[in-house]
Amino acid sequence: xxxxxxxxxxxxxxxxxxxxxxxxxxxxxxxxxxxxxxxxxxxxxxxxxxxxxxxxxxxxxxxxxxxxxxxxxxxxxxxxxxxxxxxxxxxxxxxxxxxxxxxxxxxxxxxxxxxxxxxxxxxxxxxxxxxxxxxxxxxxxxxxxxxxxxxxxxxxxxxxxxxxxxxxxxxxxxxxxxxxxxxxxxxxxxxxxxxxxxxxxxxxxxxxxxxxxxxx
Numbered sequence: 526x527x528x529x530x531x532x533x534x535x536x537x538x539x540x541x542x543x544x545x546x547x548x549x550x551x552x553x554x555x556x557x558x559x560x561x562x563x564x565x566x567x568x569x570x571x572x573x574x575x576x577x578x579x580x581x582x583x584x585x586x587x588x589x590x591x592x593x594x595x596x597x598x599x600x601x602x603x604x605x606x607x608x609x610x611x612x613x614x615x616x617x618x619x620x621x622x623x624x625x626x627x628x629x630x631x632x633x634x635x636x637x638x639x640x641x642x643x644x645x646x647x648x649x650x651x652x653x654x655x656x657x658x659x660x661x662x663x664x665x666x667x668x669x670x671x672x673x674x675x676x677x678x679x680x681x682x683x684x685x686x687x688x689x690x691x692x693x694x695x696x697x698x699x700x701x702x703x704x705x706x707x708x709x710x711x712x713x714x715x716x717x718x719x720x721x722x723x724x725x726x727x728x729x730x731x732x733x734x735x736x737x738x739x740x741x
Contacts, residue, residue, distance in 0.1 A: 531573055534559060540582035542569060595619055595633060601642020603631065680719075681712045694719045696727075 534544045542561040550558040550570055558570040563584035575581040595605040602624040608617045609630065617633045623644035635641040676682055676690075680703075684691045689705035690712035701723070703715040 534573065534576065539576040540579060541565075541586075542571065542576065542581070542583060544576070593633070593637075595636060598636075600631075600636045600639070602647055603629070603636065603641070603643060605636065608633075676709065676712075678713050678716060680716045681709070683709075692716045692719075694723060696723050 532547060535546060537544050539561075541564040543564075545560045545562055548558050548560045548570065550560075552558060552572055556572045556574075558572055559576065561569050561571060561576075563569050563586060565584065565586040567584040567586060569581065569584040571581040596607060598605050600621075603621040605619045605621050606628075607620050609620055610618055618630050619633060619636060621629050621631050621636075621644075623629060623646060625644060625646045627644040627646070629644040631641045674682070680694050681690065681692050683689075684705060687705060689707060690709045691705045692703040692712040692715045694701050694703060694716060701719065703712075703719055706712045706715065
């Protein structure tokens, strides 16, 4: 006995589609299609499963909306010059000129949302601002060990060739070797002493000279 068609969906709305009637049209699998009206006014046909699962949400009109003309508009350090092609998400990619002189290609969404504001030079400049004479005070304050660090203390590691714990410290692009020790605790103490003598005066100066950055 053939399955009774589901008419309960008529009049219901699924995303942007309102079901008008169960049509005589069928898809390639022989399933009946519902005739629906999209919010934009166009007609779209879809199966019950298409609608309930959200596989079809509109007639496709959202992909045909007029694209905003960004020509000549500024986004941070970027000036949009011209649209090129669209990516897989159907967002237009714009050729842009950066204030530094370089050209770059950016998706319209990233320009409008503010995700991209330069060719990359803005991020580099922000990183440079963190450093004074080759040293970033914020990094000295945190001193978090790198992911490759196995001792749990920055600048301390186990020298397998000599069977000893070694300690070192880096400051203003110069590395200071602090020695090798039989016990890890002695290497840690050497590192801490070096931080007090080398980092201490610099951080005190920075705290007085740049109080706002110190608090951040």
